[in-house]
Amino acid sequence: MERAGFFSTLIWVLKRDLLVAMRRRGDLAATLFFFVMVASLFPMGVGPEPQMLRIMAPGIVWVAALLASTLSLNRLFASDYADGTLEQMLLSPEPLSLLVIGKMLAHWLISGLPLVLISPLIALQFDQPVESYGAMLLALLLGTPLLSLIGGIGAALTLGIRGSGVLTTLLVLPLYVPVLIFGSSAISTSASGMDISGQLSVLAALLLLGLAATPWAISTALRIAVE
Amino acid sequence: MERAGFFSTLIWVLKRDLLVAMRRRGDLAATLFFFVMVASLFPMGVGPEPQMLRIMAPGIVWVAALLASTLSLNRLFASDYADGTLEQMLLSPEPLSLLVIGKMLAHWLISGLPLVLISPLIALQFDQPVESYGAMLLALLLGTPLLSLIGGIGAALTLGIRGSGVLTTLLVLPLYVPVLIFGSSAISTSASGMDISGQLSVLAALLLLGLAATPWAISTALRIAVE
Amino acid sequence: MNLFKYSSPATFYPLAGKLAPWFGLAAGLLTVWGLYIGFFRAPTDFQQGEAYRIIFIHVPAAWMSMFLYLVMAAWAGVGLVFNTRLSSMMANALAPTGAMFTFVALVTGALWGKPTWGTWWAWDARMTSELILLFLYLGYMALHASIEDIRRADKACAVLALVGAVNVPIIYYSVKWWNTLHQGASVSMTAAPKMASIMLQGMFIMMVAAWMYSIAVVLTRVRRIIRERERQTVWLRELQTEEATA
Amino acid sequence: MNWNSLDEFLHMGGYGLYVWGSYLVTALCIAAELLMLWLRGKSANDDSFTENNA
Amino acid sequence: MLEAHNLQCSRGGHRLFSGKSFKLDPGTLAWIRGRNGSGKTTLLRTISGLSPVDEGEVRWRGRNIRKHADEFRRELMFMGHAVALKEDLSPLENLRILMQIAGRAISAPAALSALAAVGLKGREHLPVKYLSQGQKRRVHMARLRLSRDCPLWLLDEPLTALDAEGVAALQGLLEEYLRKSGIVVMTSHQEINIESVQSLHVQLPA
Amino acid sequence: MLEAHNLQCSRGGHRLFSGKSFKLDPGTLAWIRGRNGSGKTTLLRTISGLSPVDEGEVRWRGRNIRKHADEFRRELMFMGHAVALKEDLSPLENLRILMQIAGRAISAPAALSALAAVGLKGREHLPVKYLSQGQKRRVHMARLRLSRDCPLWLLDEPLTALDAEGVAALQGLLEEYLRKSGIVVMTSHQEINIESVQSLHVQLPA
Ligand code: HEM
Ligand SMILES: Nc1ncnc2c1ncn2[C@@H]1O[C@H](COP(=O)(O)OP(=O)(O)OP(=O)(O)O)[C@@H](O)[C@H]1O
């Protein structure tokens, strides 16, 4: 029995959450399903004008991604809290923020990555110019991890609070706004064939900020929730 | 200690879920603002062009409805299942479908009704013609209970059964679609001043069907889940 | 050390009690003066006619709303780091007033928007960011309301406020930037060409009045909070019995 | 002096509704806040009194 | 009253028990014993009708409990491993809801006195999540007290988390109930000493 | 090694305990006793550093556990009321993850043999949700077996749901651990008979 290294612990936490998700694919499906539903809801309302659809597509994709990722937030720490795993994590000699990063990574792989992968389908639905696909994937790839990170804060803060799960979302959505704005503008700009390095670099910067700051915030919130 | 009447039992189940979801008036307020927040995300995605927002408004309202109901769904029966309350309900001499109706009603009161109440404000944000307000209220009033009922089936099916999530989603998806289509088209049609008795009557029919069938379906699903 | 002396509720409670009325008085007088200037001295605006007179509450409210959030976050942060009870109480006392001003800014703005742009609501940069700010306030208050254990509520809300504070500027500028993207449709809220200095003067006075009001209200609310929380402490009981006998 | 008559003052050059509306709303909000503050104070008092007597 | 006719149950291929038959008359306590994982909980759930049997049947008043579920449930009090309590609600609320679901409405005063009787005085309105483990179980003791007129009790590990005094109280309650010709089927790893009219040990092989 | 200096803790206005001081040397078993709701779990969580104290401090190797949390946690094994098991994962997976989180990686064979030793042979790969109550607790016994080199054990009601044989096994484990100069702080309503080097009763008033 040797001392477990930092990263092996992180990997195990990640692995665990992924395993649980795989065993009950429900959550995963729900997220994707919601994403697609939201995206397919608008064409019906809009009617024939395709250029209108083309304009709203980026925004819709992003809002859908935003809302979809909030769906799984409530369960992010709640189950660990209920079954006592969280206590064990708080008592772990490894830095808590490390375990948190593991969990957030898992959350992104479960609720964020699938959206990125399926997004081209939606772009097709709103017939986006093919050039903008790359931009969309990039933007989502940079943006969705941020959604998970920010969402994690909300989830940790509302841990152990009764309610219909609305509070978490209410706390988190305002913080999502910058991601939403730059993400969607990246897509629409690239659709009109312009340069989007600006938006992407902003997203990247935000992501770095998030990676630096959120694990701390989440760990603090978790300790507060349990004591 | 007298025998409890049917309805007193229903009322108690209802009351319990409402209590668990919202203790204070503040929780209701949170839900109301949650809807406004969700609606406010879209402009930041698609841009502030009023006429486009006007077209999207119906879709937006229904997305909000869908989100709210799915948010609280996963915990609808799961918590009862986990803490053993479900066993007690299954062993109750009262008909299970009665208890189920109580729970579904609670779910609608928590996730559906607030939206109906706040929707005029959203309509104002996306300046909808005042004539369409009535239609919107009606459509939501008919549609949101359906979302709760359909979601209930899904939630019950996902209980216990391992990895059945995907299957469930595929099973529930086709049920959601008509509600969303007719719901949003009712609003948009009325906005363009046309007659919407068609959509409304379809929604009404669906609702009656749902009320008749779902309690039974859900009860069955629950019994299977616990065995 | 003096600062820490006043960071204890026991010493701050009476102090706040003494100060609050004076700030309240100042707020009242300044409001009267400001409104007098606003309505009787300031001339009609050649562009907007009389509609612009909304500015005398709208702008102070708008700025207060933003400023109070930062102040709140600051107090919350201090409370989280140094674990001083009073700081958290201050943060709590600030939230409702901030939310109130935000709401006022939004409503007066809407009421201003109708005559000037012909619409109650437009997705203009400042309006949008104000709306988001309102949600930040509401989230803060909702979170605090839904955690029973007050110490926990304070800490959790402190984290939220800090995260929010980091985001407020990011949100504000991203919204600004977003709005310039869609310049075509958005309505300009650029400063009316030349606001007569007397208008600015009135606006400034109202701004100070808003300040005084906030301070007065917050101090009073802090006293309430101290009462609610420190009920079982000795000093408060003594104080109360004094008050009761007096 | 901008106004020759109270009527004119209230009319606000056609913008009466908006101007007075916003001032009214503001007044109401402030009134509400003060009222809530007062009530809170009262309850706090009462409670601490019962505490004292107890 | 309660008859089990060679019940058989297996889980995931493992045969847990088979050919289990017994007959319980009023005033009988049946103590199901066996090692961890031997199938006690499964047997109890089978008797309650919660989980199906592979073979055999359970009869109450001579009638199959699955065919006449409603009458059976009206006379049944089942207490499982899981405390069926909502963390955010108070003991009072939880108790009243549990009773209501069991089809027997009780007044607030009745509930309050029952809670006081099991030593939860002063905690009646505290959210259950703040209660200690034993206090949570005691809410169920209160439920038992209020269900003394219910002819059949099925109890899974009722002594868990109870302190000595609590165990004694529960044993007293059981004795009284048995004297009033109730039927108890329970599992417990802790020794219980109850001189009941008649008592039966159902031994399960591991 | 482990010192408590007049710990005081109150919940929701109620004073649970105050002025609790004790000092535990290697090979000591401290048995925290008290009625339901007397504050045993709270005390245990305070010692583990999970919940804060109103007054007093806990020292490990003479250093405040909150100031030097990392060293302390590396030497701590906490087992609470809640079985920290993921229902959908197997005992093997759960065990390895728990150990990993506790900062001590173990190989699959080691984990398997530990599970076999606590009588979970044949259940290693079964999702925990199918396990019986006692079998779930036994997963934690396996964890204890693997943490014998960890100097401090905090156990909250470790005997819950264990059958007679399981209780005996756990007592054996504790005795061996204490002989190897470990320190145990535990709560239990069931009587335990361990002739340890030195044993201390911490009595809490109700
Ligand atoms: C619902 C929200 C709001 C509405 C509907 C609104 C509407 C308006 C309108 C119609 C004007 C006059 C514009 C003009 O003179 O052409 C105005 C002025 C102004 N607003 Fe707002 N506003 C809102 C929120 C805000 C916010 C959030 C801020 C700042 C944080 C703000 C700051 C100002 C300032 C400084 C002026 C005076 C300078 C000027 O005349 O533009 N407003 N607002
Ligand atoms: N799907 C399955 N595959 C294999 N074994 C299973 C499955 N489901 C349940 N089991 C086994 O069936 C048994 C269930 O037993 P039960 O819960 O009734 O035990 P018990 O006698 O109540 O034990 P305890 O004293 O611990 O409560 C366990 O041994 C469990 O491992």
Ligand SMILES: Nc1ncnc2c1ncn2[C@@H]1O[C@H](COP(=O)(O)OP(=O)(O)OP(=O)(O)O)[C@@H](O)[C@H]1O
């Ligand atoms: N917010 C609160 N308000 C009032 N009382 C509280 C609050 N939180 C906890 N308590 C009380 O504090 C005590 C917690 O005790 P704890 O869980 O440590 O008991 P215990 O000794 O472990 O009991 P058991 O033997 O049942 O496990 C309980 O009596 C509980 O009612």
Ligand SMILES: [Mg+2]
């Ligand atoms: Mg069992």
Ligand SMILES: [Mg+2]
């Ligand atoms: Mg305990």
